[in-house]
Amino acid sequence: MNVRRLIPTTAVAGAVTLGLVTLSACGGASDASGRSADGKLAVVASFYPMQYLAEQIGGDHVSVETLTAPGVEPHDLELKPRQIGELGDADYILYLKGLQPAVDEAIQQAGVEHTVDAATLTSLEEHGTTVGHDHGAEDPGHGETGHEHQADEHGAEEEHKAEDEGHGHASEAGGDPHIWLDPVKYAEVAKGVGASLEKADPDNAADYKKNTDALVKKLGALDTAYETGLRNSTTRTFITTHSAFGYLAERYGLDQEGITGIDPESEPSPARMQELQTVAKKDKVSTVFFETLASDKTAKTLAKDTGLRTDVLDPLEGITDRSQGDDYIEVMQSNLAALKKALGAK
Known part of the structure; x- marks a missing residue:
């Protein structure tokens, strides 16, 4: 897990902002082929559950950065204008629409071809208090x-x-966004992420499929543990x-x-x-x-x-x-x- 490599943050006037390290510097500048300088797919994840999927499925073929640093409550995350512009340097973006409104808007503006909303990979439901x-x-x-x-x-x-x-x-995505807390729904999302990474980086499709299958198996075991426990x-x-x-x-x-x-x-x-x-x-x-x-x-x-x-x-x-x-x-x-x-x- 790459938690220790995440972008540092500071709080200014109640808004969470990221440090001077830029997203483009994290993955390296992309060349004409869409690959980062280190040869890996430069992936930006909106917060930890998306980061975990990208790292588990992407493995050695991806360089993952997250917009939400450890210890930061993600719902109210705010981004600097500079960061919003730099999102466009990513090769692949994985986020969950409806959880972080500021991130949703920034990602929409970025216009990255391989942008995946995890909320579209499973069905959302309405949940109240x-x-x-x-x-x-x-x-x-x-x-x-x-x-x-x-x-x-x-x-x-x-x-x-x-x-x-x-x-x-919740309402922006049409339902409760906390899908990752259900191992079954999270596995559905994992399958969709795996398929999208295969499309974004077909040269390594076999490895993405293998990693997806391994993660889905672990999530299945977790589901069984909850069901029986x-x-x-x-x-x-x-x-x-x-x-x-x-x-x-x-x-x-x-x-x-x-x-x-x-x-x-x-x-x-x-x-x-x-x-x-x-x-x-x-x-x-x-x-x-x-x-x-x-x-x-x-x-x-x-x-x-x-x-x-x-x-x-x-x-x-x-x-x-x-x-x-x-x-x-x-x-x-x-x-x-x-x-x-x-x-x-x-």
Whole structure:
């Protein structure tokens, strides 16, 4: 993984900007054949989940840089005009439309031929603050919790939907962009990225296909681990800082209760906090999850008010020294362990 080579950033007047190292210098200037000076395909990824795909699938044939440095919350990333212009020097750009509005606009302006929006490689879904799963028919061990919970929270979900869409992160792409937290959807994206790299660099197509197959196999094993590990549990409900885990919840039959909506920086209303206290008691919730790149204030406040413990559930928007693992697979395994403990999985 190339985390240590990422472009350094500094914060100026609340906006995240990158250092003096330029994107073109990272991959080397491209020649007439579209290859960088070191002979590798110069790839720009918007943030860590896209970087991981590019590195795993591209292997030795690509030089990958990311627009979002480690430790930076990606949703509100801003770019300098100079950087926007330099995006045009990339051979290949991989991003996820709807997560980073400023990046979406800059990439559109760059006009790079091989530009891939990961959101087009799988199907997106709408997720609000509450993501429920109907357990009534297939999970009788949990009684009518699924049905009652869905009915009770329907009004709250509609209330928060408008708030979520107001931030523009999910609605611009037509749905919740956090597809990488579902190993099955992430594997679908990986296949699409592999095919696009084969097209961008046909001379190395065989290696891209081989690397794609290897990654898809690892993601399949991860999916199996989640499926078996979360099959039997005391509760199906988990509370987390922001609603990043909608796809994961639906995939494995869980109920996600987000303190805030899709945007991690939005503030919950007092009514929402009271509502979550009720949900925690009713659904026997043991843990309030927070994440590494956003404030843990609301999570700790809720935990204190409800007598619950706190733990980390990482939305994997970036890898830092505080991450519970060195890469996507390791952090997802840590997330599984945290969920199993919180849900009382047997």
